[in-house]
Structure formats: structure tokens, C-alpha cells
Amino acid sequence: MSYYSRFLPFLRPYFPRMAAAIALVGTAAALNLVLLRLAGRLWDVITIQRDVDGMTALVWIFLAxxxxxxxxxxxHSYLVAWVSQHIMADFRTHLFGHLQKLSVSFFAKRRTGEILSRLMNDVGVIQTTVTETPIDSAKHLVTFVGGVGFLLVMNWQLCLLILVLLPVLVLVAKFFGRKLRALSTTIQDKTAGSTTIAEEVISGIRVVKSFVQTGREERRFAAQIQSNVQTALRRAAIMAVFVPVITLLTFASAAAVLWYGGRQVIEGSISPGDLFAFVLFAGILIGPFGSAARVFSQIKEAQGAMQRVFEILDTRSDISDRPDAVEMPPIKGQVQVAHVSFAYDPRQPVLSDLSFEVQPGEMVALVGPTGSGKTTLINLLHRFYDPLEGSITIDGHDLRAVRLDSLYRQIALVPQETILFGGTILDNIRYGRDGAPEQDVIAASKAANAHDFISAMPDGYRTVVGEKGVNLSGGQRQRLAIARAVLKNPRILILDEATSALDAESERLVQEALDRLMAGRTSFVIAHRLTTIQRANR
Incomplete structure (x- = not known):
């Protein structure tokens, strides 16, 4: 199945409006043909018949x-814009929704900038081709068919002079089109690479500045951009040859028309107005011929973009609900890990035949050097990955047998690096329970030792946190993350100990909040400090 046929479901809801746009543009193109024929008639009325009344009537018809x-x-211009924007929004939303359903392993293997480039840049390329190109093609089709029809009626010999070059034009367009498609795909890949570098540097600008690496990053970005420039120039070189060749072949036909038609006027076979109209018709046929270069380029570029986008849409999540998956009922928090083995790379096992059991309400400290499998175990408990061997159960329910959303609703994650989203403090805390009453949000904030600093802000809970919480301190961000978890009210907590990078006062406030949060809940804590290990049950 071609990429374009796969895109049809996104076009289908807008077929009526697209048909209306095509009807409008087709009618406008047909009127343009009538105007050209009328111009030839007007020329004869002025130069041969010298009829003032006839000329006046034709001018009024012309204006109408x-x-x-x-x-x-x-x-038609407004309809095309309306359809184009709605199709782009639908398809981009569909792609974004699919991305969110993919497993964590997908994102671990790909750079953020590459994914964003496909979501934004490639969809934009597709938008132009699948909406504007068909409308323009309809316009050029009406112009071509109608123009050729007029020319055949007026003088079939002259018409053949123009049409003789059509096979040559098709072969030339096909030859260049293959090269343009390959280069367009390469350009899109390299654009994604430069986007990735920019995203990495902007996200880590503090580290870049702290280690005095701005020059290095600029050189890295410039090298990627220059690579893109070279590919773009190769594509431009092909286009620089392609378009003039198409245009030259078209004008060669027009020159032949002038030479042959001029002889027929001199011989009295046709009128000057007929030749004038014929030249005008030949001129507008240059549009459909010349546009073939642009349309071919757009189609090939869109095919490259579709290939990249549908590569994502064809990716299936490693972690998904089984057909017979059931809702996980409210749990107590008993966790059993039985003979679990796991490896990201089969040659490097991370966990091997791991077994333990945790009772409801117990706190388990996960201790070990980097690479010992602490984060891996957390990922398995959250079912971001599945064990290669063994099983993990909660209250006797195998994680692979329950619906993912019902599992996630009963687990809360408080990472060491707090993730905050654009919006207000209220929005970020409500992320734990969408639509929660504001009084519940305030209660959760008090439990997290966050209410006082929030209330001290000019806009209180409606304070905008800035991108990734840049307007807040590390301790404040951590307490918001804890408030979010309190509001969710889970039975199982997964914590990457949040106090390791805080000052003494912030650590005290965060630790108090964590103690309240963990009370009565099954908790798994990646422990970095002796005090955490001492408080743990095991």
C-alpha cells in the first residue's frame, strides 16, 4: 500500500470541502480560458472590424x-487554507497520540530532536503536498485540457506543434524526480540532526556554559548545518537544471507556434486575433508544463517525509495490553518479584534470577553502584519494560495480565530530577489527578510542605512555573512533585531519593514531606544516603 493511500483516511472527512475547492478553482480556470478567447475576439474587433459598440460590449463582458x-x-483560497490546517492538525495529533503509546524503549533508542522533526517539519511537508498540490493540479488540468481543446478547434496543426514535446517533458520529469526524492529524504534526516543538537544544547544550556563549551557546541551545530547545506545545494543544482530544461522545451514549442502561425496570418488562413489568442493559450499552457517540475519535486519530498512519519506509525509498542488484560482492582501493595532476569542487550545481563517479596506498607531501599540494576528494577515495577524471564505480581496479579492504565493509576513516581510541565503550579499538581478540586490540591500541597511558598507567590497556585520549572528552586520543584503524588494517593510509591542535591533546609522540608507520603504505602526508594537505608524495612 502506497503512503498516499494510507493517508486517505485523514483526507476523507474533508472530501466535500476539497471537492468544493476543486470546483471553484476549476471554474476559475475555465473562465480564464474564456477570457483569453475573448481577448482574441476583442483584438479582431479593434484592428479589423473597428466596431466601437462591439468593443464596448466585449470590454464589459471581459470585466464581468x-x-x-x-x-x-x-x-477557493480560503477553502484550501481551511482544509490544509485541519488535516495537518488531525494528522499531527494522531502522530503525537501514537508516540505517547510507544514504550519507553522506543524513546531510549532515538534522539528527541529527530522525533520532534518528524512531528513538526515532516508533517508540514506532507500538509502542503496532500492539500495544495491536488487543488493546483486540478487548476492546471482544467487549463491544459480546456486550452488544448480551444487550440484544436482554432487550428489543429498549431496545436500539434505544442503537444509534440509532451513525451520528452514526462521523461525528463521522471528522470529528475528520482534524484530529487533521494536528496529530499537526506535533507529531512539532516534537518532532524541539527534540530536534535539545538534541543540538546538549549535543554542543557547551564552545563554548556558552566563547562565553557559554547564554542564547541557552535562548531558541532555548524558542522551539521554545513552538511545539510551541501546536500541542499546538490538538490538545488538538480532543480537549477530541471526547471530551465522544462521551461526551455516549452518555450521552444511557443517559438514554433509564432513562426508557423505568423505565416498563416500572412497567407490569410487565420486572423491576427486568432493568432493573438493562440499565443495567449500557448502561454498559459506553460503553467501546467512548468508546474510539473514543482509538483514532481513536492511529491518526491512528501514521499520522503511520509516514509519517515509512517516509520513511527508502523512501530508497535513493546509494552501493551494483552487482548485478555483485566482491570487491576484496588490493591493493598503486596509485591512479589519471582526469578526475574532482564537485559537491555542480550550480551550484558542486568538482573539475573532476582526474587524477593514486599509486604503492604513496607519501605524497600534499593542500594548498589551505578549499573547494578536499581533503575532497571524500578522500570520493571512500573512495567516500562517486561522481564525476559520470571514474573512480577502485585497482590497476586501478574503485571502483564492487567491493563496498563489501571496499573499506573495505583503507582506514583517521584524522580530525582523533577519533571514539571508548562502552565501553572495548580496545573502541575493536578497532573496527579486531573480535575481534582482546588481544596484537595491545597491539602496535598500542605502535606508536601509546599503550601507556604506557593501562597507567598504573587499569583499563588496560578503562578506560571516556566519551562521545566525554571522559575522555582530545586527544593520547591521537588515538593511540587511530592504534592502531585499525594494528590494521586497511590498504594505503591517509586522514589529516586529526592534530597541528594538539596541544601540542608530544603532537604529537611522535602524529607518531612516524603515521610508523610510514604506512611502506610509500599515504597521503593533508590537510596543514596545512609539515613534512607536506616529508615527502610529492608
């Missing part, structure tokens, strides 16, 4: 038709 054509063009 031009007004109608203008109104039709206005209508």
Missing part, C-alpha cells in the same frame, strides 16, 4: 468575467 473569476479565487 474577471470579477467572477476573482470571487471564485477568493473562495
Amino acid at each position: 468575467l474577471m470579477t467572477a473569476q476573482g470571487l471564485l479565487s477568493m473562495g
Whole structure:
């Protein structure tokens, strides 16, 4: 199945409006043909018949038709824009929704900038091709068919002079099109690479500045951009040859028309007005011929973009609900890990035949050097990955047998590096329970030792946190993350000990909040400090 046929479901809801736009643009193109024929008639009325009344009537008809054509063009332009924007929004939303359903392993293997480039840049390329190109093609089709029809009626010999070059034009377009598609795909890949570098540097700008690496990052970005420039120049070189060749072949036909048609006027076979109209028709046929280069380029570029986008849409999540998955009922928090083995790379096992059991309400400290499997175990408990061998159960329910959303609703994660989203403090705390009453949010904030600093802000709970919480201190961000978990009210907590990078006062406040949060809940804590290990049950 071609990429375009796979895109049809996104176009189908807008077929009526696209059909209306095509009808409007087709009618406008037909009126343009009538205007050209009318121009030839007007030429004869002025130069041969010298009829003032006839000339005046033709001018008024000419103006009326031009007004109608203008109104039709206005209508089709708005319809095309409306359809284009809605299709882009639908498809981009669909792609974003699919991305969110993919497993954590997908994102671990790909750079953020590459994914964003496909979501934004590639979808934009597709948008132009699948909406604007068909409308433009309809316009050029009406122009070509109608123009050739007029030319055949007026003088079939002259018409053949123009049409003789058509096979050559098709072969030339096909030859260049293959090269343009390959280069367009390469350009999109390299654009994604530069986007990734920019995203990495902007996200880590503090580290870049602290280690005095701005020059290095600029050189790295410039090298990627220059690589893109070279590929773009190769593509531009092909286009620089492609378009003039198409245009030259088209104008060669027009020159032949002038030479042959001029002889027929001199011989009296046709009128000067007929030749004038014929030249005008030949001129507008240059549009469909010349646009073939642009349309071919757009189609090939869109095929490259579709290939990259559908590569994501064809990716299936490693972690998904089984057909017979059931809802996990409210749990007590008993966890059993039985003979679990796991490896990201089969050659490097991370966990091997791990077994233990945790009773409801117990706190388990996960201790060990970097690479010992602490984070891996957390990922398995959250079912971001599945064990290669063995099983993990909660209250006797195998994690692979329950619906993911019902599992996630009963687990809360408080990472060491707090993740805050754009919006207000209220929005970020409510992330734990969408639509929660504000009084519940305030209660959760008090439990997290966050209410006082929130209330001290000019806009209180409606204070905008800034991108990734840049307007807040580390301790404040951690307490918001704890408030979010309190509001969710889970039975199982997964904590990457949040106090290791805080000052003494912030650590005290965060630790108090964590103690309240963990009370009565099964907790798994990646422990970095002796005090945490001492408080743990095991």
C-alpha cells in the first residue's frame, strides 16, 4: 500500500470541502480560458472590424468575467487554507497520540530532536503536498485540457506543434524526480540532526556554559548545518537544471507556434486575433508544463517525509495490553518479584534470577553502584519494560495480565530530577489527578510542605512555573512533585531519593514531606544516603 493511500483516511472527512475547492478553482480556470478567447475576439474587433459598440460590449463582458473569476479565487483560497490546517492538525495529533503509546524503549533508542522533526517539519511537508498540490493540479488540468481543446478547434496543426514535446517533458520529469526524492529524504534526516543538537544544547544550556563549551557546541551545530547545506545545494543544482530544461522545451514549442502561425496570418488562413489568442493559450499552457517540475519535486519530498512519519506509525509498542488484560482492582501493595532476569542487550545481563517479596506498607531501599540494576528494577515495577524471564505480581496479579492504565493509576513516581510541565503550579499538581478540586490540591500541597511558598507567590497556585520549572528552586520543584503524588494517593510509591542535591533546609522540608507520603504505602526508594537505608524495612 502506497503512503498516499494510507493517508486517505485523514483526507476523507474533508472530501466535500476539497471537492468544493476543486470546483471553484476549476471554474476559475475555465473562465480564464474564456477570457483569453475573448481577448482574441476583442483584438479582431479593434484592428479589423473597428466596431466601437462591439468593443464596448466585449470590454464589459471581459470585466464581468474577471470579477467572477476573482470571487471564485477568493473562495477557493480560503477553502484550501481551511482544509490544509485541519488535516495537518488531525494528522499531527494522531502522530503525537501514537508516540505517547510507544514504550519507553522506543524513546531510549532515538534522539528527541529527530522525533520532534518528524512531528513538526515532516508533517508540514506532507500538509502542503496532500492539500495544495491536488487543488493546483486540478487548476492546471482544467487549463491544459480546456486550452488544448480551444487550440484544436482554432487550428489543429498549431496545436500539434505544442503537444509534440509532451513525451520528452514526462521523461525528463521522471528522470529528475528520482534524484530529487533521494536528496529530499537526506535533507529531512539532516534537518532532524541539527534540530536534535539545538534541543540538546538549549535543554542543557547551564552545563554548556558552566563547562565553557559554547564554542564547541557552535562548531558541532555548524558542522551539521554545513552538511545539510551541501546536500541542499546538490538538490538545488538538480532543480537549477530541471526547471530551465522544462521551461526551455516549452518555450521552444511557443517559438514554433509564432513562426508557423505568423505565416498563416500572412497567407490569410487565420486572423491576427486568432493568432493573438493562440499565443495567449500557448502561454498559459506553460503553467501546467512548468508546474510539473514543482509538483514532481513536492511529491518526491512528501514521499520522503511520509516514509519517515509512517516509520513511527508502523512501530508497535513493546509494552501493551494483552487482548485478555483485566482491570487491576484496588490493591493493598503486596509485591512479589519471582526469578526475574532482564537485559537491555542480550550480551550484558542486568538482573539475573532476582526474587524477593514486599509486604503492604513496607519501605524497600534499593542500594548498589551505578549499573547494578536499581533503575532497571524500578522500570520493571512500573512495567516500562517486561522481564525476559520470571514474573512480577502485585497482590497476586501478574503485571502483564492487567491493563496498563489501571496499573499506573495505583503507582506514583517521584524522580530525582523533577519533571514539571508548562502552565501553572495548580496545573502541575493536578497532573496527579486531573480535575481534582482546588481544596484537595491545597491539602496535598500542605502535606508536601509546599503550601507556604506557593501562597507567598504573587499569583499563588496560578503562578506560571516556566519551562521545566525554571522559575522555582530545586527544593520547591521537588515538593511540587511530592504534592502531585499525594494528590494521586497511590498504594505503591517509586522514589529516586529526592534530597541528594538539596541544601540542608530544603532537604529537611522535602524529607518531612516524603515521610508523610510514604506512611502506610509500599515504597521503593533508590537510596543514596545512609539515613534512607536506616529508615527502610529492608
